[in-house]
Amino acid sequence: MTHKTDTTPTKVHQDSKLGAIPDGWSVLKISEVFQFINTTSFSRDQLNYDEESELYYIHYGDIHATYKKPLLDFEIEIKVPKLNSNVVLPNSIQYLKDGDVIIADASEDYDGVGEAIEIKNLNGKVAISGLHTFALRDVDNKTVAGFRTYIFKNPNVKKALKTIATGSKVYGISKGNIQKFKIVLPTLPEQQKIAQILATWDIAINKQEALIAEKQLQKKALMQQLLTGKMRFTGFEEEWEEKKLGDLGNTYSGLSGKTKEDFGSGKPYIPYMNIFKNSIIDHTYFDYVNVNNGEKQNRTKYGDIFFTISSETPDEVGMASVLLSNIDELYLNSFCFGFRLNDFETLLPEFAAYYLRGVLFRKEMSKAAQGATRFNLSKGNVTKVVLLLPSIEEQQKIAEVITATDNEITALQQQLQKLKTQKQGLMQQLLTGKIRVKN
Numbered sequence: 001m002t003h004k005t006d007t008t009p010t011k012v013h014q015d016s017k018l019g020a021i022p023d024g025w026s027v028l029k030i031s032e033v034f035q036f037i038n039t040t041s042f043s044r045d046q047l048n049y050d051e052e053s054e055l056y057y058i059h060y061g062d063i064h065a066t067y068k069k070p071l072l073d074f075e076i077e078i079k080v081p082k083l084n085s086n087v088v089l090p091n092s093i094q095y096l097k098d099g100d101v102i103i104a105d106a107s108e109d110y111d112g113v114g115e116a117i118e119i120k121n122l123n124g125k126v127a128i129s130g131l132h133t134f135a136l137r138d139v140d141n142k143t144v145a146g147f148r149t150y151i152f153k154n155p156n157v158k159k160a161l162k163t164i165a166t167g168s169k170v171y172g173i174s175k176g177n178i179q180k181f182k183i184v185l186p187t188l189p190e191q192q193k194i195a196q197i198l199a200t201w202d203i204a205i206n207k208q209e210a211l212i213a214e215k216q217l218q219k220k221a222l223m224q225q226l227l228t229g230k231m232r233f234t235g236f237e238e239e240w241e242e243k244k245l246g247d248l249g250n251t252y253s254g255l256s257g258k259t260k261e262d263f264g265s266g267k268p269y270i271p272y273m274n275i276f277k278n279s280i281i282d283h284t285y286f287d288y289v290n291v292n293n294g295e296k297q298n299r300t301k302y303g304d305i306f307f308t309i310s311s312e313t314p315d316e317v318g319m320a321s322v323l324l325s326n327i328d329e330l331y332l333n334s335f336c337f338g339f340r341l342n343d344f345e346t347l348l349p350e351f352a353a354y355y356l357r358g359v360l361f362r363k364e365m366s367k368a369a370q371g372a373t374r375f376n377l378s379k380g381n382v383t384k385v386v387l388l389l390p391s392i393e394e395q396q397k398i399a400e401v402i403t404a405t406d407n408e409i410t411a412l413q414q415q416l417q418k419l420k421t422q423k424q425g426l427m428q429q430l431l432t433g434k435i436r437v438k439n
Contacts (some may be wrong), residue, residue, distance in 0.1 A: 017160045022433030025186050031179040033143060034101070034136035038130040047081040055083045056125060058096070060104040060132035069202065070149040072102075076206065083128070095137065096127045099145040103152065106132040106172045113171050114161035114178075118149035122147040135180060144188060146195035151183050185434070190216060193437040194430045201423040204413040208416040211374040212409060220404045226398045227358035227365055229390070236394045246383030249341040252298045254332035258289060266290035269331035273307045275321040281359045298338065301351040302326045305339040305356065309377045315375050317375045318365030320356035320383060322349050337379055347387070351395035354402050360388070 015021050040057075047057055058072070059081065066079050074080070096102075096119050103116045119127070129135035138148065152159065165171040165182060186194065225231035229240055255269060268286035275281070291297055300306075304323045311317040323330075332338050341347060355361060368381040389395070429435040 002292045007435075015184075016067075018182060019156045019165070020432070021184060025184055025190075025433060027182050027184055028142075029179065030181050030183055031138070033140075033183065033185070036175070037096075037100070037129070037135045037137050038092050038095065038177070039131075039133050039135050040090065041131050042083060042087060043131065045422060046087050046186055047128065048084055048085050050080075051082060051085055053082040053085045054126055055089075055129070056080045056127035057083045057130045058102050058117075058127060058133060059098065059130045060106060063102065063104040063115050063117055063133070064107065067117050067299050068428055069119060069205075070153060070198075071120045071202070072117045073120045074123065074125050074127075080127070080273075091130060094135070096122065096129060097137065098122055099138065099148060099327055100129075101136040101148045101152075102129050103134045103136065103173075103178070104132060105134055105174075105178070106167075107165075110162050110165065110171060113165045114158065114173060116152040117147050118146070120146075134173075134175065142188075143185065143194060144191045146199060147191040150194065150198065150427065150431055151185070154184055156429055156432060157183055177251055184431075190437055195293065197430065197437065198423065199426065201419060201426065205416065205419050205423070208412065208419060212412045214417065215405070215409050215412060219402065219409065222405060223354060223358055223402060226401065227355050228360060229388070233394065233397050236390065236397070238391055238394075240388045240390045243346060243387050243389050244383070244388055245339070245385050248347050248387075249339055251379040251383060252332075252338045252340060254334040254336050254338065255289060255297060256334060258334070262290045264288060267329050267331060268327070268389055270300065270306065270321075270323075270333055270336070272308060272333045272335050276308050276316070276319045276334070278321050279353045280319050281306070281323045283325065283327075286330070287333075291329075291331065297331055299339060300327070300330045300332055301340070303344060304340055305341070305349070305352055306332060306336050307339065307377065307382055307402055308336050310335060311369075311375055312373075314369040314371075314375045315362075317369040318362075318377045320352075320361075322353040324349060324353065339382075347391060348388060348395040348399060350393055350399035350403070355387070355389075355395075361385070 011019050013023065015027055020132060021027055042057065044059070044061075047059065056074075057080075062079070062081070067077065072080070098119055098121065100119045101116055102119065104112065104113055107113050107115065136148075143151070152161070161173070164177040165173055185191070188378045223286055231258070266288050267290070269289050270281060271287045272283065274285045302323060302325060306321050306323070308317065308319045311319075341349070365377065365382075368385065369375040369377050370381075390398070430437065
């Protein structure tokens with residue numbers, strides 16, 4: 001992925017808010033470049049992912065949280081909600097076109113102010129821009145497709161956008177302010193070239209993400225076969241044995257007696273989401289709490305199993321994670337509980353990390369969950385669950401095979417992060433003119 005760039009010093013002129021502007025580049029108001037098209041204000045309750053409705057809806061929350069790429073490519077993105085078929089549309093409705101830019105006009109933090117995406121590959125699909133958004137369309141061809149979203153990724157533009165945001169808990173941008181807001185535009189040939197360069201990185205990132213998704217599917221299928229005994233390794237023919245979890249060890253509680261002021265510094269503890277998201281505790285993701293000398297708090301140790309005890313759905317309650325290393329002084333979140341094995345002669349921690357995320361155990365956790373709008377799990381219900389376990393030797397073999405797949409996924413994810421970091425650095429250079437492309 002190499003492109004010709006001009007590294008000679010760039011002549012610049014200064015703008016009071018946007019800083020150094022390369023000669024030949026323009027500074028224009030948004031209203032001088034884009035036409036504002038009508039948006040709508042339907043709520044999440046009026047959206048779905050299942051109906052055969054044909055009207056897609058761009059919600060500002062998805063711009064912040066769901067769409068991770070600058071271009072919303074309808075050939076790739078599958079998480080675009082649809083408007084319920086019984087919703088009545090206003091007469092003023094305007095439908096989106098390829099190349100339209102959607103800006104979120106509200107954000108809970110400064111970094112999200114003015115977050116933007118560009119629409120790509122609608123290919124006959126019908127979409128509208130929704131709640132807390134501005135929809136912009138270039139009708140005079142002052143910008144090129146594929147570059148428009150990057151106008152708002154320019155670090156100097158992003159910084160200036162924050163100066164027009166107002167609010168305390170939620171920051172907003174008014175239509176009047178955004179219309180007058182100035183943006184930086186390279187020449188059209190440079191816009192085209194920059195868009196092509198960044199698209200090259202996007203293609204590489206998309207391919208890497210597809211490889212990771214494929215490998216994760218392979219891991220899921222492998223786990224379903226190995227952890228249920230449907231697939232056995234050569235030399236292992238013994239029947240798997242039933243063991244009640246409570247007979248293999250004892251439960252213990254997480255942190256207790258702590259107030260808000262105790263958190264933020266001190267000793268490391270395992271937060272809820274570290275357990276929820278990972279079958280093996282992530283050592284890069286700890287929070288901190290003050291623990292006084294002599295204070296009675298349960299410390300974790302190698303081989304401990306941790307369970308979440310509350311969730312909004314029964315399918316997510318009772319997620320388990322295993323600690324596979326010794327850390328001198330590590331504690332557990334109060335919204336979870338620990339389980340310490342008596343020994344590793346019946347259940348191997350490395351095997352437990354995968355087995356307790358397998359389909360059989362997850363089904364038992366869903367059945368054990370209690371509640372209506374919020375589902376909870378007691379220690380007693382968890383320890384009553386019966387496990388079907390192979391011999392320690394077979395557990396070791398299964399753990400080794402799944403761990404090898406995990407390592408392959410980790411390597412692919414590291415390569416993906418490297419690509420994203422490269423693109424981010426390139427964007428900062430290209431969009432500010434510090435590196436100029438050759439026509």
